[in-house]
Amino acid sequence: MGDQKELRFSGTGGQGLILAGIIMADAAIRDGRNSIQYQSYGPEARGGASRAEVIIGDEEIDYPKVSNPDVLLVMSQEACDKFACDLAKGGVIIVDSTYVQKLPELNGRVYKLPISQTARDEVGREMVANVVALGAVVRITGVVSKDVLLEALLARIPKGTEDMNCKALKLGWELAEP
Amino acid sequence: MSRVIELAQLMQGNEAAAEGALAAGVRFFAGYPITPSTEVAEIMAERLPRLGGKFIQMEDEIASMAAIIGASLVGVKSITATSGPGFSLMQENIGFAAMAEVPCVIVNVQRSGPSTGMPTAPAQGDIMQARWGTHGDYPIIALCPSSVREAYDLALRAVNLAEKYRVPVVLLMDEVVGHLRERVVLPPLDELEIVNRREPIETPANYKAYRADETGVPPMANFGIGYRYHVTGLAHDEKGAPTNDPATAEGLLLRLHDKLQRNLDDIIIENSRSLDDAEVVVLAYGATARSARHAVKKARQENIKAGLYQPLSLWPFPAASVDRLAEQAHTIVVPEMNLGQYRIEVERTVRGRAEVVGVNRANGELLSPDEIMQAILEVVNK
Amino acid sequence: MMEELERYLRVDRFPLMWCSGCGNGIVLSCMLRAIKKLDLDQDRTVLVGGIGCSSRAVGYLDFNTLHTTHGRALAFATGIKLARPELNVIVVSGDGDSMAIGGNHLIHAARRNIDLTLVIFNNSIYGMTGGQYSPLTPVGKNATTAPYGNIEPEFDVAELARAAGATFVGRSTTYHTGLLTRLIIEGIQNKGFSLIESIAACPTAFGRQNKMKSGTEMLLAQKESAVHINRAVKMSPEELEGKVVIGKLHRREAPEYTELYDRLILDVRQGIKRRFD
Secondary structure (H helix, E strand, O other): OOOOEEEEEEEEOOOOHHHHHHHHHHHHHHOOOEEEEEEEOOOOOOOOEEEEEEEEEOOOOOOOOOOOOOEEEEOOHHHHHHHHHHOOOOEEEEEEOOOOOOOOOOOEEEEEEOHHHHHHHHHOOHHHHHHHHHHHHHHHHOOOOHHHHHHHHHHHOOOOOHHHHHHHHHHHHHHOOO | OOHHHHHOEEEEHHHHHHHHHHHOOOOEEEEOOOOOOHHHHHHHHHHOHHHOOEEEEOOOHHHHHHHHHHHHHOOOOEEEEEOHHHHHHHHHHHHHHHHHOOOEEEEEEEEEOOOOOEEEEEOOOOHHHHHHOOOOOOOOEEEOOOOHHHHHHHHHHHHHHHHHHOOEEEEEEEHHHHHOEEEEOOOOHHHOOOOOOOOOOOOHHHOOOOOOOOOOOOOOOOOOOOOOOEEEOOOEOOOOOEOOOHHHHHHHHHHHHHHHHOOHHHHOOEEEEOOOOOOEEEEOOOHHHHHHHHHHHHHHHOOOOEEEEEEOEEEOOOHHHHHHHHHHOOEEEEEEOOOOHHHHHHHHHHOOOOEEEEEEOOOOOOOOHHHHHHHHHHHHOO | OHHHHHHHEOHHHOOOOOOOOOOHHHHHHHHHHHHHHHOOOHHHEEEEEOOOOHHHHHHHEOOEEEEOOOOOHHHHHHHHHHHOOOOEEEEEEEHHHHHHHOHHHHHHHHHHOOOOEEEEEEOOEEOOOOOEEOOOOOOOOOEOOEOOOOOOOOOOHHHHHHHHOOOEEEEEEOOOHHHHHHHHHHHHHOOOOEEEEEEOOOHHHHHHHHOOOOHHHHHHHHHHHEEEHHHHOOOOHHHHOOOEEEEEEEEOOOOOHHHHHHHHHHHHHOOOOOOOO
């Protein structure tokens, strides 16, 4: 209800999408907004389709699940095949072109960005693809401010990985340059 | 930045349950890993030693339940956390805690069952098990949060009630509430009401461990402080001595029930939304109450007189409140992530005065607001 | 005997529920002698029992006493000891209670080397339920659930406890009361998990089904079959066939669990990084 934004980050287990969701929800709270984060996953710690969902709003958030995301990030072909059709009318879909080749016709804004490729080539660690993605998502959607995103990121990553993650965030931001 | 924003934080339901228990003074945790409750154990393992408390990972859930009873007997507030299969294993010792009146809290983050079911999927299938899981006629308290903040508040309350009434208390979460991360602003620690068990005022020589005073609850002497007495799961007299005397055994059992029955006003806790003029009441608890709340908001937008009644304490059953609802509403809709466990109890109290309609799902999916709205519309358009 | 030990008894709970000829009373008196010898403070001592004839012992004793669920005495005791390491905790359990339904708790208590003293009253049978075979019923013996003779091999309690990590293991019989008392004393003194097995007669449920008519006869049989460890080490496996080795069977040094945990608390609170060499 109200001005509620629903986001879904989807891909493969191990891509750090749940952490990305947590950082996004945390950033929204730092922006003075309400947010919740929920996920659905199989029992495996790695592999398999994975998704994290975030709802950001200014009022009470009731149902924690996202049916038709306003913002959809897809980081694997499997996730794309499964979730692309859920996109809300006029929504934003951000596609990791490293892994997603086939995209259905969609009523929304489509961004194809080499997210994992960038993490691998520019940071040297594909592990930070989730943070590259966050940078791109936030620049494209403006759903939270850049400052709080950085704050939330630094609060949620392991000590000693700050430089790598800040770099990844910056790369994502640049990747989404209009 | 306002003070509230400063204090606002993103917290997971399981984490909130752990923090609420710690805030209540819990300093002992024994448990066994099981999805989707494991985070509670992990947080306790990290936090307790910092607070001077103890954490132990036992060899199974039976032992976990036993260990927290042992720790509670020596005066340390104790808790365990588990999910479906582990909750089943704990039942015998939960009965022991009820019979021997040892304060303790069991967090059960419900997952899809029966048996191993779907370990990562939510359910509300343990509602009746929480009430009747162990053998015999025993009293119990079960609390059920629908949000992260409620998980914190009710964990704290669970510990308080366990201490006050010397009874096992089940914090009946579900996977959604356990794993959900949500914005919370927690109350300052110095504003919390913390309840400790009442200790005896008489000398050890005059102490009878199971003699209740006017509250119905016997004051409890912790083991090791000079009051030597016997604790047993056998039927026992006021001194704790085993008995086969029918009158003594019956007296004990009735008192165990009575100590809760006479304090229902203190134990029962509930929420409501748009209930005043509601003709259709949605009675929902746990994560399902979130969907129900949303459905009620939508119904109100369509000028349907719908309201939400959310029991935060499932057991003892809030019969007086449901009684009022039965007089007020023409229909009570009971959505649950099970095949209608709590609905049976609602029907029993309503006794035909209102129509009781279930909306049920036991497939590992949270009921959606639309499904509940659909049920409301069907009722209204009938 | 009764007089010197009476301070430890809840005489108002007498008479004991045990049958005439039962060995449990002998084990109990050895336990109380050990407690007296060590002058344990009754207020600071917790006795925990499981379910079964022997576990009922705790109800007659004037300590902090806890009569738990079947097989789980060690798990309750673990909670007590970890929460309040300054208390003495002694656990009383039977062969079925400790070795069958409670077997898992026994090996884990031993593995942790938590400072508990477990006294097993081994009467080779489930007495309270009327004579069913237990994990310590010898092969070939009769029980109501082994009417054609028991075909299951029995556990060697001492070996099991040793392998699991216990730091003190002893065995005696109710015939060898001096030894039994000394073993219990040493077990309580050991800072760690101690197990003392005592062979005890059950004429009612075991003897009657196995052509041993009285407690006295069974006591004499204990005398006949027992070989002290000092003598046993010099005997061949053939000579030891059918014998019961008694004495102090195992002793080793190892860190005690609650002490390790208290150390952990200190380190964590002082921000000391923990290293394991």
